[in-house]
Amino acid sequence: VSALYTAIGEGHVSAKHVVQRLLAELGGIDQAEEDLAERSTPTTMLRRPRSSDDVGVSVPGAPGVLTKLAKCCTPVPGDQIMGFVTRGGGVSVHRTDCTNAASLQQQSERIIDVHWAPSPSSVFLVAIQVEALDRHRLLSDVTRVLADEKVNILSASVTTSGDRVAISRFTFEMGDPKHLGHLLNVVRNVEGVYDVYRVTSAA
Missing domain, CATH: 3.30.70.260 (ACT domain)
Known part of the structure; x- marks a missing residue:
């Protein structure tokens, strides 16, 4: 770590480069923000009233759970998808071939089954x-x-x-x-x- 600080201080490695590498390891900026903001929050399914933004995805056995479509791979109906339980208790939906899929699947206990269920209000x-x-x-x-x-x-x-x-x-x-x-x-x-x-x- 001290060597890394020295390299940054002497200009051999930029702080921006280090941040980009760390974000890649954390599964992208969206996942990193989630993990950092909710690091102390237990991983439990969080049920919330459905917002006006209908993501068009259902989670079997957990109706109304907070879901969002991952920005790293922008899945749409027709894509093969998987759910990842976030530290905040919601579900982040990724394509199964997402660039972050391999790192997410290393935490198999947080992978959850999800299905497309688009409605006329889905965007x-x-x-x-x-x-x-x-x-x-x-x-x-x-x-x-x-x-x-x-x-x-x-x-x-x-x-x-x-x-x-x-x-x-x-x-x-x-x-x-x-x-x-x-x-x-x-x-x-x-x-x-x-x-x-x-x-x-x-x-």
């Missing part, structure tokens, strides 16, 4: 990546198409490589993920776009 987070030849108004055209499809964009990022390839990532809400295929086809028809696909990890 899901979806992330897509758009790869295109960079041009004037490219981002504007893609966002306009998404807006025309009544997509509520929550975040967007764009990077452009030296060979003028633009890579855009959008995170948005969808009520019915079955429409995702149609949405991808619409975006794929934007001039310059040569690939678009769903992203299932935060990397």
